[in-house]
Structures are given as structure tokens and as C-alpha cells.
Amino acid sequence: MFSTILSAAILGIDAYPVQVEADICDGLPQFCMVGDLSPEAREAADRVRTAFRNTGFYFPPKRVTVNLSPAHIRKEGTRYDLPVAAALLSAMGALPAEQVENVLMAGEVGLSGTVRPVNGILQTVMLAKESGCKMCLVPKENVREGAFVPDIPVIGIGNIKELKECLACPEKAGQKTPSNETELFKQPVYKDDFREVNGQEGVRRAAEIAAAGMHNFLMIGPPGAGKTMIAKRIPTILPGLTREESLEISRVYSVCGLLEGKGQAVVRPFRAPHHTISASALAGGGRRILPGEISLATRGVLFLDELPEFQRNVLEALRQPLEEGQVVISRVNGKYVFPAHFQLVAAMNPCRCGYYPDRERCSCLPGEVARYMHRISWPLLDRIDICAEVHKVAYQDLARAGTSESSGQIRERVEKARILQKKRYKGCAWQYNAGLPSWGVHRFCPLGSEEEQILKTAFEKMDLSARAYHRIIKVARTIADLENEPDIRTPHLLEAIGYRCVDRKYWER
Ligand SMILES: [Zn+2]
Numbered sequence: 001m002f003s004t005i006l007s008a009a010i011l012g013i014d015a016y017p018v019q020v021e022a023d024i025c026d027g028l029p030q031f032c033m034v035g036d037l038s039p040e041a042r043e044a045a046d047r048v049r050t051a052f053r054n055t056g057f058y059f060p061p062k063r064v065t066v067n068l069s070p071a072h073i074r075k076e077g078t079r080y081d082l083p084v085a086a087a088l089l090s091a092m093g094a095l096p097a098e099q100v101e102n103v104l105m106a107g108e109v110g111l112s113g114t115v116r117p118v119n120g121i122l123q124t125v126m127l128a129k130e131s132g133c134k135m136c137l138v139p140k141e142n143v144r145e146g147a148f149v150p151d152i153p154v155i156g157i158g159n160i161k162e163l164k165e166c167l168a169c170p171e172k173a174g175q176k177t178p179s180n181e182t183e184l185f186k187q188p189v190y191k192d193d194f195r196e197v198n199g200q201e202g203v204r205r206a207a208e209i210a211a212a213g214m215h216n217f218l219m220i221g222p223p224g225a226g227k228t229m230i231a232k233r234i235p236t237i238l239p240g241l242t243r244e245e246s247l248e249i250s251r252v253y254s255v256c257g258l259l260e261g262k263g264q265a266v267v268r269p270f271r272a273p274h275h276t277i278s279a280s281a282l283a284g285g286g287r288r289i290l291p292g293e294i295s296l297a298t299r300g301v302l303f304l305d306e307l308p309e310f311q312r313n314v315l316e317a318l319r320q321p322l323e324e325g326q327v328v329i330s331r332v333n334g335k336y337v338f339p340a341h342f343q344l345v346a347a348m349n350p351c352r353c354g355y356y357p358d359r360e361r362c363s364c365l366p367g368e369v370a371r372y373m374h375r376i377s378w379p380l381l382d383r384i385d386i387c388a389e390v391h392k393v394a395y396q397d398l399a400r401a402g403t404s405e406s407s408g409q410i411r412e413r414v415e416k417a418r419i420l421q422k423k424r425y426k427g428c429a430w431q432y433n434a435g436l437p438s439w440g441v442h443r444f445c446p447l448g449s450e451e452e453q454i455l456k457t458a459f460e461k462m463d464l465s466a467r468a469y470h471r472i473i474k475v476a477r478t479i480a481d482l483e484n485e486p487d488i489r490t491p492h493l494l495e496a497i498g499y500r501c502v503d504r505k506y507w508e509r
Helices: 044-055 081-091 121-130 140-146 160-168 201-213 227-233 243-255 279-283 312-316 319-324 366-373 395-399 407-424 438-444 449-461 466-482 490-507
Strands: 002-011 014-025 030-034 063-069 103-105 135-139 154-157 217-220 301-304 326-331 334-339 343-348 386-389
Touching: 002 081, 002 121, 014 081, 014 121, 030 044, 044 081, 044 160, 063 081, 081 103, 081 135, 081 160, 103 121, 121 135, 121 140, 121 243, 135 140, 140 154, 154 160, 201 217, 201 227, 201 343, 201 386, 201 407, 201 466, 217 227, 217 490, 227 301, 227 343, 243 334, 279 312, 319 326, 386 490, 407 466, 438 466, 449 466, 449 490, 466 490
Parallel strands: 002 103, 030 063, 103 135, 135 154, 217 343, 217 386, 301 343
Antiparallel strands: 002 014, 014 063, 326 334
16 A cells, blocks of 8 residues: 655755655554654654544554655655645545646645645745646645646645545635736835925935936935835835746745735835844845845845944845845755845944034044944945935925825836836846946947046046946946936936945045
């Protein structure tokens, strides 16, 4: 009496096929599970045995062996409970072999037989489709998530009592919800809007440029000036998600169990980790390797408030993902690659008390101010394209509350600028100005002789690094795109240089 059920293991954000084999033979009553299992995966034996008793299934007083193969993949979590239960029922002859053939299952089983949701269903169903399975059996709560994958029936199950019915006539039992794809690509509705930001024209403009070219953005200013308020609203001026982007975000959220029954990501992520975060929580890692905040912010915004308060090693962990658009974690058992196409938005006070250079309120010593600013290393600062000062809101701006431009109006311009960039970089590995590699700057952003001269002067006067030089041109390109100008002109370049002057002002003392 032997049977096999298909399931999947999750490593990082990818799913790998796993065969759950069950054998029942004469001998001393025993339930043995093998195949490189973590403690919680091994406990499936106790859960399934008790669930069988409580749902009225017969559990034979025989020698039961369950093997999860291949043995070189570590099996973690409770997702193998459902396939183990199905494999036992099939080995006992309660489920016909042809019905369980080519059906991929995953789910946790409670002691009463209820099937509970598990993480990573999206990639599990994707694997089922790739390997040509005829259907996928998942916990009821996870059906919406699985339904995002087209062309494969995804059946939700609430209790192991329903196993027979689900497999015999899936059409009847199936709780497959139709994919709400048509709704998905409508412009998502956000709670926040740029209309609520009073005044701050300069920072609003900088945020718009940053959004249009996917540039990393730093705001410096006193507490209470509205830095967090602006950062929170940046996702609202970014274009709506494409199907591929939604899939990329959903894969990360699925393994972290953050889709919350929504099925798939419909809005751009906004992640704002506290400054006490550890490097592995930011970049990813842990005992069971999971994506960190960087990957959770992919295709959206990673907001770091109080930037100098972050541990130095945490900030350094940002550098590689910022350049490469991915996080690579190497361990003895393999290499994990997580997406990291995020826009970095950071905010900081100009000194510890927050009011420098306002000498009436700030009593920090010059040395202290310098030390505070230098907690952010040059290499990191060099990767930030736009640096803007945020000032206290003026009284007349408060009085004019509610008259500012809305996120929708700004988004229209951002979308147009992004379409221009996509056209320009068709067939390239990058899509936006911020991603343009230094070798491509001269090819895609040629300068006239007057512009060349301005940049040369700035380069010498400001003692710019090669990276900063390229970044100025890229930002100028975005400003020109916002104005639908085919060439980079002097005003574009001067504005872009202005966004680099701010960091010079604060750091060079
Ligand atoms: Zn101060």
C-alpha cells in the first residue's frame, strides 16, 4: 500500500517540487516521517493522526512511513500536512490513485481537520502550472492568491473531510474566485494625496522629478516641516502597477505571508522601517531565509526617516541592492536572490536637535553637527541623486490650505515622462533615467557645448566624483523629460546641479 502526492517546498521566494510518499505495511504501529524535515514539518505526523481521528477517518494500527523527497531540499513549515493526509488516504485506498495524480497540494491541517492558510501559495501554483499539473489544492483562505496564476484550476479546501469531494468533482467543490485582473490595473486609490501638503513648492517639485526618473531622494530639514508627509505621498504619484510588477511584488509578499487574503498586490509598496532595524531585517536573511524590507519595497518606496540614526552596517547593506536592483544572500545550502527595484527616499534633521543652521534654536557645536552629518558615508550619499531642503511651512501657505495640486495631476506628468523613458530605453536592461549605467550616459544624454561648459565648471568647483557627474546628467534628463524636451538644456542642468549643491552645503564643513 503505497502512494505519492505532489507538493512544493519554498526556498527564498522560489518553489521547488516535492514528492510526498506514504507507505503502510504490517508491523508494530508507528508513524515515521523522513526526508530532511524541520521540527514543525515533522510534527505533521501528530497533527494528521489526530485530525483523522476527529474527522472520523480510520487510521490503521500499522507501520506508516512518510518520505518527503528530494532529501537535499530542507522542508520547513506546516505546508506538507495536507499532502501527507492525502497520501495516507490514497495509500489506504480511500482516494483513487487517478484522482490524486498530477494534483499539487499544500496546506496546514489543524487537529479538528480544518485546513489552514500557509505562505508562498502564489509560487506554489506557478510551479504547478509550469510542471503541467491538472489542478492545485490549497487552503480556502489562499484561493484568491492562487487564482492570480492563469490557466490552472485552483481549488480551495476548508477541511480534510472535503478531500474526496474536491478531488472527485472539482467543478462542484471548487471555490476558485475569478481573477480580478480587470480591477487590478485601474488606478489604485490611495488614502493620502499631495493636495494635503501645504506650500513646500521646492520639495514637491523635487519629489516629482524623483518619481519621474526613479531617482533616490533625500530631504533635509527641521522636525515638523512635513518630510514624512511628503515621503508617504510619493507612491501616489507613481504610475499604476503593470501585471509583471504586481507579480514581482506579490511573490515577495506571498512568502512573507503579507498578502492578507487580497490575492495580489494592487498598490505600490511603501515601507518605512524604524531606525533600530538590523541589517538582516533590512536586506533579508534569518534562520529561514526570508526577504527583508528592501525587497518588500520593490517597485515602490523604501522610506528611511532619521537616516543618520540607522546603524552604519545597516546603511552599508543598502549599497549593493541600490546598484544592482537585487539582493543576493549566500549560504552554505545555496544562493538566494530577491528583487530590490525600489526607490530610496530618506529624510534627516540637519543636526541632532534638528534646527541647524537656525542659531536661535540650535545650540549644537560645529563639531557635533559635522559628526552627525558624517554618520552618512560618502559612498551612500553619492548614490542619492536628488537632495532637497525642507523648510518650515510659512504662515501664508497654511492659510491657503487645500489649494495645492493633487496627486492625480502630478501623476499625469510623471506617467508621460516615464513613457518617454521607456521608449528611449527600449530593449535595454533598464527602463528609467536613474538606472542608466555610466557608459550609457553619453549615448543617451548628449550635451550641447554650452551645457558641457557649465558642467565642466561645476565639476571643478564642486569637486564632483564621476558618479555624481553622471547623476547630475541623469536628473537633468528627467527634468527635460517632464517638459517633453528632446535635448537637455541649460535650465535643466542648472536645476539638477542645484540638487547636488544641497548635500555639499551640509557635508563640507
Ligand atoms: Zn542643533
